[in-house]
Amino acid sequence: MSFSFGFSGDDIDDTNSAFADSGNGNSVIDYKTSLLQLEIPASIQRPQKHGIKELLMQSLGVRMSYDIDSPSIPPRRDLFDVKHQLMSQDNLTETEQILLGLTNEDLRVAKYEGGLKSWECTFDLIDVLEKKTAGGKIYNSIIELGCGTALPSAALLKKMLQQPNGAQTPRRLVLADYNESVLKLVTVPNLLFTWYELQDKDQLLQALQTPKPSSELHQNTKAENGEVDITEPLIDAFIASLNEHNINLEFISGGWSKEFVQLLAGTTPFDLLLASETIYSPETLPVFTDTMLNLMSSQTEALVAAKRVYFGVGGGIPEFERCLDQRGIKYKSILDVTSGGVVRGVLEVLL
Template sequence: MDFRFDFAVDENENSEADGDFLLLYSPNHKQESREKSRETAGPAADCSPKLAAAEHRDEAASKKNLCVKAAKEHSIPEDLNKVLENKVMETVLDLSHVKLSVVEMTCSGDTDSEGIVSKSVSSHSDLIPGVYEGGLKIWECTFDLMDYFSEAGVEFTNKTVLDLGCGAGLLGIVALQGDAARVHFQDYNSTVIDEITLPNVVANCTGEGRRVGRGEDTKASQPPSKRPRKAQGSPDVLSRCRFFSGEWSQVSQLLLNSSQPCSKYDVILTSETIYNPDYYSALHDTLAQLLERNGRVYLASKVHYFGVGGGIYLFEKFIEEKNVFRTSVVKTIDQGLQRCIMEIAFKNSS
């Protein structure tokens, strides 16, 4: 079992005295032990008061120099084996995903043109504002949202779906399993799309254990864990997928101003993207521009992100002030740090 410890340590602070604590993540988790076995609590969720204040000051200073990250679409290589080359796969909830610790060890040079892997590792940070926004990790609320899809019977059949801030892309892959007509994946970092999202989609759509496809059996056996995969067979599902990187407003403009404009989305999925209040305006505008008139947004979040100040109720208040959407907290998870699932729709929608 592979555990990762993800936290920043200030050598001048006594973390024990400040009450720091960690949540661990293991891909081979079970329902009854998820809170103990998941990778981390979320972006900047668990930190001491003094460390949180220092991180907040550092973020405030960094924001002054932030640049808007241009958007681009990532093509799907013809040779899908190259996508999975040198990748080690694990499984979680019967989905294949790239082993993230191996990506950290092997991703460098041209494969990490943004330098986010080395920067994240060297700084012991899960977030570097305007540089790296957490896509190298699978955050806890992703699993909360996946559980909610099953519990609430959320339908993806023939829907157009956007996995916003996708990271590993597990939410979008679940939508593909649910027979979505189209699924688009977006992450801030191009390295995340190329080295994590796209390989995960390919691994779940092709080869042995392929179980994502329109009209196909979704009960294929679980693929071998922690072994390289080869893409085999016809990747029909990939024709329903597109991949984008860049800042939200830039991706929106790329989609809306394309020579082949994209129709709006019936469903937008997003997890742990409201940790920073400075991003709320861009996120709100993106949802308003890309959501179909009668569409739904499903958003998973911590109630509060210590150190960065965001959270579900602050975002809910922001939404109310804009007076464009109506919101409803449809599920609350009380184990560990309190978390919520929010449904968002246009005020005049059916």
């Protein structure tokens, strides 16, 4: 069964409230025990890590195009360009057929979770982050769950890259999406574009002596503004720049679960956790909530952006608040948006 998120409008009206009293008079669910007891169904993709070069090299020789909506919004790959790359592939998988739009679905359970598109709550989250970092607030260890196009993380990456080389403490960005294809097609490219837009492009390409892309289509044409040829020298320059700025990018695909949390066990605690459009399904809401809480420490600030109601699905902000109440977790609304009949918001969650 398919559905549409049905977004409309983009006005932002910031409001704040005190942290809600999560006591509900009933026994509290232990989110640590709850997650440990959950077994991943066979149909769910197992979590696994991916390297940045591994993901980018899968698009070697591809000319990608991207769009910049406004100076405050990071560049994002054009959806038609993603589909063009998929159409050039042979033997599309079932997931790739959904990504290409052959099935006319926004998502399909256990196959694709909508990560190619940038939904409106993504921009609400960017707005919140801009306000939080405007006064110089710095986050050193960040994870974005259900990242998709990863525009909120890209906005933070841009701020990191604008600081002097090696001047800051080590920074870490973990980007997680259910689909490896989404990481390859939009997540990593959007981060690359964010870096690329900060460079002197002519000087960079001349220094790299970038060879012509392997695709015959582009052999005799030069990339225009809003385009970039994915070559190995360019990939290496991007990674070298990240290293010079003490920035480490990590990527994870697969379902939320105890195995997902275990992949990150023993690493530096996160001081910021981001999620946008991840609470639309009542079936996955408990495992998302437990995964999120198990990734947090007392120092973690979690920001979850969502619609109040996902019509045709059943999830939304009230259901998420109910999950938090059941686990004795405090939260507050830091952004409420009403436009075009659609109500959205951002919740801040603290242990």
